[in-house]
Amino acid sequence: MTTIPPPFSGPPPGALRLELTGITKRYPSVVANDGINLKVAPGEIHAVLGENGAGKSTLMKIIYGAVQADAGQIQWNGREVVIANPSEARRLGIGMVFQHFSLFETLTVVENIALALDEPFDLKGLAERVREVSTRYGLPLDPDRLVHSLSVGERQRVEIVRCLLQAPQLLILDEPTSVLTPQAVQKLFETLRRLASEGVSILYISHKLHEIQSLCHSATVMRGGKVTGTATPSQETPASLARMMIGRELPVCEVPAYTGEARPVLTVSKLSMRPDDPFGTPLKDIDLEVRRGEILGIAGISGNGQAELLAALSGEAPGSAEAIKLAGQPVGHLDAGKRRKRGLAFVPEERLGRGAVPPMSLADNATLSAHAQGLVKKGFLRPKAAWEFAKTCIQRFDVRCGGPGAAARSLSGGNLQKFIVGREIMQQPIAMVVAQPTWGVDVGAAAFLRQTLIDLSRSGVAILVVSEELEELFEICDRIAVLAEGRLGPAVPKAQTNAEKIGMQMSGLFTSATDREPDHAAA
Amino acid sequence: MPLLEPRPTPSAQMRLWSPLIAIGLTLLVGSLLFLSLGKDPVAAFGVFFIQPLASGNGWSELMVKAGPLILIAQGLAIGFRARIYNIGAEGQLIVGALAGGGVAIACDGIDAGWVLPLMVVAGALGGALWGAIPALLRTRFNAQETLTTLMLAYVASFALSYMVNGPWRDPEGMNFPQSIMFGDPALFSPWFEGMRVNASILIAALASAGFWLFTSRSFLAYQLTVGGLAPAAARYAGFSADRTVWISLVLSGLTAGIAGIGEVAGPVGQLNLNISPGYGFAAIIVAYLGRLNAIGIVLAGLLMALLYLGGEAAQVALQLPAAITGLFQGMLLFFLLGADVFVDYRLRPRPKPVIA
Numbered sequence: 001m002t003t004i005p006p007p008f009s010g011p012p013p014g015a016l017r018l019e020l021t022g023i024t025k026r027y028p029s030v031v032a033n034d035g036i037n038l039k040v041a042p043g044e045i046h047a048v049l050g051e052n053g054a055g056k057s058t059l060m061k062i063i064y065g066a067v068q069a070d071a072g073q074i075q076w077n078g079r080e081v082v083i084a085n086p087s088e089a090r091r092l093g094i095g096m097v098f099q100h101f102s103l104f105e106t107l108t109v110v111e112n113i114a115l116a117l118d119e120p121f122d123l124k125g126l127a128e129r130v131r132e133v134s135t136r137y138g139l140p141l142d143p144d145r146l147v148h149s150l151s152v153g154e155r156q157r158v159e160i161v162r163c164l165l166q167a168p169q170l171l172i173l174d175e176p177t178s179v180l181t182p183q184a185v186q187k188l189f190e191t192l193r194r195l196a197s198e199g200v201s202i203l204y205i206s207h208k209l210h211e212i213q214s215l216c217h218s219a220t221v222m223r224g225g226k227v228t229g230t231a232t233p234s235q236e237t238p239a240s241l242a243r244m245m246i247g248r249e250l251p252v253c254e255v256p257a258y259t260g261e262a263r264p265v266l267t268v269s270k271l272s273m274r275p276d277d278p279f280g281t282p283l284k285d286i287d288l289e290v291r292r293g294e295i296l297g298i299a300g301i302s303g304n305g306q307a308e309l310l311a312a313l314s315g316e317a318p319g320s321a322e323a324i325k326l327a328g329q330p331v332g333h334l335d336a337g338k339r340r341k342r343g344l345a346f347v348p349e350e351r352l353g354r355g356a357v358p359p360m361s362l363a364d365n366a367t368l369s370a371h372a373q374g375l376v377k378k379g380f381l382r383p384k385a386a387w388e389f390a391k392t393c394i395q396r397f398d399v400r401c402g403g404p405g406a407a408a409r410s411l412s413g414g415n416l417q418k419f420i421v422g423r424e425i426m427q428q429p430i431a432m433v434v435a436q437p438t439w440g441v442d443v444g445a446a447a448f449l450r451q452t453l454i455d456l457s458r459s460g461v462a463i464l465v466v467s468e469e470l471e472e473l474f475e476i477c478d479r480i481a482v483l484a485e486g487r488l489g490p491a492v493p494k495a496q497t498n499a500e501k502i503g504m505q506m507s508g509l510f511t512s513a514t515d516r517e518p519d520h521a522a523a
Numbered sequence: 524m525p526l527l528e529p530r531p532t533p534s535a536q537m538r539l540w541s542p543l544i545a546i547g548l549t550l551l552v553g554s555l556l557f558l559s560l561g562k563d564p565v566a567a568f569g570v571f572f573i574q575p576l577a578s579g580n581g582w583s584e585l586m587v588k589a590g591p592l593i594l595i596a597q598g599l600a601i602g603f604r605a606r607i608y609n610i611g612a613e614g615q616l617i618v619g620a621l622a623g624g625g626v627a628i629a630c631d632g633i634d635a636g637w638v639l640p641l642m643v644v645a646g647a648l649g650g651a652l653w654g655a656i657p658a659l660l661r662t663r664f665n666a667q668e669t670l671t672t673l674m675l676a677y678v679a680s681f682a683l684s685y686m687v688n689g690p691w692r693d694p695e696g697m698n699f700p701q702s703i704m705f706g707d708p709a710l711f712s713p714w715f716e717g718m719r720v721n722a723s724i725l726i727a728a729l730a731s732a733g734f735w736l737f738t739s740r741s742f743l744a745y746q747l748t749v750g751g752l753a754p755a756a757a758r759y760a761g762f763s764a765d766r767t768v769w770i771s772l773v774l775s776g777l778t779a780g781i782a783g784i785g786e787v788a789g790p791v792g793q794l795n796l797n798i799s800p801g802y803g804f805a806a807i808i809v810a811y812l813g814r815l816n817a818i819g820i821v822l823a824g825l826l827m828a829l830l831y832l833g834g835e836a837a838q839v840a841l842q843l844p845a846a847i848t849g850l851f852q853g854m855l856l857f858f859l860l861g862a863d864v865f866v867d868y869r870l871r872p873r874p875k876p877v878i879a
Binding site for chain 2: 314315316335336337338339340346348350353354355356357358359360364367368369371376379380381
């Protein structure tokens, strides 16, 4: 059934599917798009490549009618159009699959799809069409299943099928693979190639260079709101694409060997926990051990117990005392503040609203977790000490911001992450748990953060990193374990495993991983 | 398409302007109201806002009314900052008055300096207890304090009614639902002959200074504020959510209870069914009008007290119904909440067509 279409060979003699000329969008503090030109032919898979904040998302929203450009021209199938809103975009034949799904968990697949249609429907007939379209494109879906029982990969299929039902001529996908296993990614690519062979144009937004090289016919690279180049990805190297994307060489981490004593600092044994959230994942018999001087990586797709494990480790969801030990002492029953006092630092996935209080200044946010560092005396705040602490953190960890008085929410994701990581490191922890250290962070800041974590571990701190990015885990970790369906696999030294093996484990650890349809169980 | 869009950061300017805009709109709509009633708005506002302050007694009355409003609002603001919504301060005021009034009745005839302080302590404990019940219900059973505090306000009001109709009814009160008049040792003595202002205003003043110090400097108030702004961040830091609930509700109950004593041991002088003209509810408006800030609350409390006085003056001089006070309070809160939307949002500019 895998018929790989012939590679795309230049635009056909007819009109272009989409042509943007001089698209400009200004926001009060930033020019998000500055004179963007973009051409997409029918049947072309076109990559839009760029870092966070390069203006990719704004551009896609303009094409989808969710945002109006201040200047510029949109030509659709050779005709100039004004796309006032998303439903107009859908009428023209433009579909968009968002990075974050907008599905109702308590409804079935077909009910969710019906909600998004602009036309009247009957559920039975629609269910048939869903079944038919989903099989035709190799995206099997049961229309009557409830969405909360679907894996992340399956939810993405719902979004894609929803678009396909409207027979789009242009499909926009925003970072579609960030939630998929390596095997599921291959499956998605097959579908996209088939669609392209039928004449559907695809705009593929990503910052993952190897994906773009294997999938896309052409690429437009953006940086700082401008187009910095166009390329044929298959004729470029990752390094040359990265140069176009970030304007310099891709930074590489240095990973020295650890020579100190490797005694265990953070140990988890037989940790089981039922989540408060009815759609959460229960943890089953988790065992792990993080030693001084190492970084242990936990791979897996979010929704497999990551949030629950992190809350259990940090103390936000305390449990039984003996399940978690820090330096030999049981801490499983303590709250996050008490664990921090004993030397456990935590960097959560959500920076705004969890790791930092959005409207408060960085100085006030220093007090949030570092109050024991002399920022509070006899129950009273010491604003000057907090200011100094924040200032030191800003300098030491290269946080680009307006100073200690800047509100947390005014910082970019990467800079806020540097501040939070720095704040935790300055408390001299003996163990540190970090979730998605570089999620939504630009390449430069990501490299800095990774190097910071490596250096910290080599100073004798035990570090546990939970990440969806396999490449990142392979770059910084010493050992890697996979969390799938609430169970944790054994931690394997990174030299003894590879992305393929990890991907198989992600797809369902304790069922026979080999004969199971890999993408099915991103669950 | 919605008319509003979120601002990138909340507007600090708008936060200060919002109460002033609300006051302006209230005056504007108030003028229209007076016009429609056939009264000259300028003269009416003269009666409402100027006349009450034209005499020494007027200022004394202003203090008498502002005192309890400010005291209760200071306590409520602590909870509101932590997003714990105690809207039953009226009930805590009543229970405080009952507890302290009970002391006064029990000590009737004893001429000692400790009677009044004991009443204040009993009132504080009574109010705190009435605040502690919703705190227990919230932390133990996750019952929303918004509902329980309001419901308990009615319970308190019926308890008061029972006591002054039953056990504590004045035997010589011709069957009116009221207690005996308290003796001098159980009353705040007036500062000036013929005026009602007394030392209880000092409690409100001291409390305001204390709350200012507490909210601007203490680590505990910081924790409460974090709990209100970002509950997940409070959990992340290890600040106890239960403790936030307890402190917020007990503290606001305590200040309301003391305010209750200020009334029964002050202007009212006994327990009866009219010990509070809705101070517990009006203080909610005072707290928000004062931006949940200790100093702002003092100013807002003075304004709200003036509304009470102006309402009374308007009843006498303009023959307007008593509802006029509630109407102005309601308008003020309504416009304040409306204007507050623009702290976090702004009007969306009209979408421009794409220009070639």
